[in-house]
Amino acid sequence: MTTHAPALTERYLLSPDMIADPYGHLDALRDHAPVHWSPLHHAWLVTGYDQVMRCLRDPAVSADRVRPLMDAVPQGARDDAERAFGILSRWMVFNDPPRHRRLRQVFQEAFAARAVARYRAFTEKATRAVLARKAAPGRTGDLLADVAKPLPALVFARWLGIPPTDGPSFWYWNTRVADLVLGTAQEESEYRASLQALVSLDDYLGALVARRRAEPGDDLISQVLREGRVGDSVTEEEFTGMLTQMAFAGGETTSNLIANTVLALHTRPDQLAAVRAEPELAQGAVEETLRLDGPSKMSIRTAARDLDLDGRTLRAGDRIFLVTAAANRDPARFPDPGRFDVRRSGATHLGFGFGAHFCIGAALARLVAVAAVRTLVCDHPGLTLTDPGRPAWQPSLLNRGLTALPVRY
Template sequence: MTMTVDDEILRSDRLADPYSYFALLREQDPVHWNERYRSWFVHKHEDVLAALRNPAFSSDRVRPVFSDRLSEEQRAARRPTFEVLSHWMVFLDPPEHTRLRKLVQPAFSPKAVAKMRPRVEQVVRETIESLADRDSFDFVRDLAYPIPAIIVAELIGVPAEERDQFKKWSDDILTLVFGAEGQADRRELAQRGLLELTGYLRDMIAKARREPQDDIISSLVHARDVEPPLSDEEIISTCALLVFGGHETSTNLIANGIRQFLLHPAQMELLRNDRALVTTAVEEMLRFDGPSRMEARLLVEDVTLRGKHMHAGDNVLLVQSAANRDPDVFANPDTLDITRNPNPHVGFGFGVHHCLGNFLARLEAQVAYLAVLDAMPDLALAGGETWHPTMMSRGMKSMPVVRTGRR
């Protein structure tokens, strides 16, 4: 029987469990025009992958919106936000995207990330040890967030003790970049956070010019092999993106993964008994309940997909959460199976915009999963998880947990 599908993606029950809703759309209307958000939503794995390969689906969506869809008054009010986001490489197409990514990519290469393993293990161990005497805690705030926040802070050159301020700025920016609702002042909050963050980074650039260190911001300031040279605005925007993206994805991957292990104890025992499965376990968490729900694109030419005629200028959302449970690609897609291999998920995107920090996020999740399972065998969900009300990310604000052996 055909069911009526409404367009309320951010309904509270769908924030907690979006998968049945996306499955319905994938089956009944895989290329769906959502009137509520004035966007096309693409749900099939084949179509999402094709779109990620197709330059007609452009990532350069900030500048056209700013120049073509806002009034003069709106442009004046939002210009500070635009001036930062317009230089984010995730909102750029080649060759501008290529030029920026080339400079940052070496810090996140497999070889560079492999060298970080001892430090990641140390940060995970110390974070867990800091909770040793706690009968209960918030897994997101107290464990999943600090681990990647410390690592990315060190990579960029930000003192780890200042990470709480960076989390506040990042949370403010999150409400805008990932498409949140229910917060009337989200644009103002995001702009204030961006302005404060860019002011901080501008001071860091000045310091890096005087006293270069072995960190990303110094390498960008002193880059000699790019033409034209990076402007201060490009350096600031790139570092702001790394601050934001460098911990958001990993925080959600760690928290979502541990939550799924606690909901699927047989899979948790499987990993405890065979630690070598941690690699495929992370890939399965990226597929089953990954940190990215969808990626946004702007069409730069007309496209017809499954009989739907989409026009240049249309917004398109590529729904990774639906694609990653497509039964045409994955056997038993709604079953968590940490032995699944191969696993052609699109949790980190695909193509030129494939997640820059994917190797680091994988490493952090692998180390965290094993360490939590070892150190906290009595961990249990306390209930009352709350989710960020965002379109494109899949992450919790809070995940209360208890140590059942302490009761």
């Protein structure tokens, strides 16, 4: 591979200071070279908005990253990995066209905004119910554990058709799968637990698909089965594998989006006051969080063949980090990019990706996050952060999620 930019001081993106606040370094990196080879990470760091967009559109940039995930598994846990990584290989997020397109089309109608809107009333009711249980005025607690995690869990379980009695096992498996996919499983025992959780989740959802064939309901699985594509354009095994992706992605992303938005507003009194005065601006607050401090910092790709990007030569097999957390702060796209503005309009942020791999669950994630933020801001005016200066973040290369958000309701 060839590089031309002058030397830049490397910062390890999983070091504690980078986990706490990566943005100063990412801004400097983007200003220095929006396409930069990092020997420390053995990857190209793509940080410019236009350059990330080019990669998201270019078929030479592959989304297949199951092999790198498997390579990270400790040697002692490899025996457990074969079936688990077979399941991951059926996730559409890890597939390129044309297979990606074929898999995605199965869910296209179910994820359309008009279909998701059917869950608005349930989401608003669930939001009020969760807050009534956990957010009594004057009580202290952890907003992440009290609200941001259980609310998406309720909505996504209802949407998928998970019986309430199965909820504890279902969400335990999801948590362990997140550890595997997001790279937070470190010890061999953690990897084994995560690999087994993915297999258990796949087995459970396979049985649920069979049950919904016999007894259809008002849920995602039943809707897709009624459309007749399972067994036609996709196999039942592929369908179940994709459901494990839906189960993992919906809860984790939306929980972090809610918590990050509450943190952003409660550390910016003027923006919090704006949403209180105009509750419809909760949508703008969620969008600004997705841009400025969203639940995803980057996605990982691989060069399927040699390509030129911004004067750099990326060789086939090179790993590529598409750092949307930096692209969403590119001053060439966003005026005053470091400012959180609930009324911002203009350029499209990349918080949910773009193009073929745009997050298929974006409409549902937005529905849940906006309902939670609007209710917390407007119906709980006494809500305050009890430790606003020291948020603790999960040690993950890919996601941006708090470990806790201490508050007084």
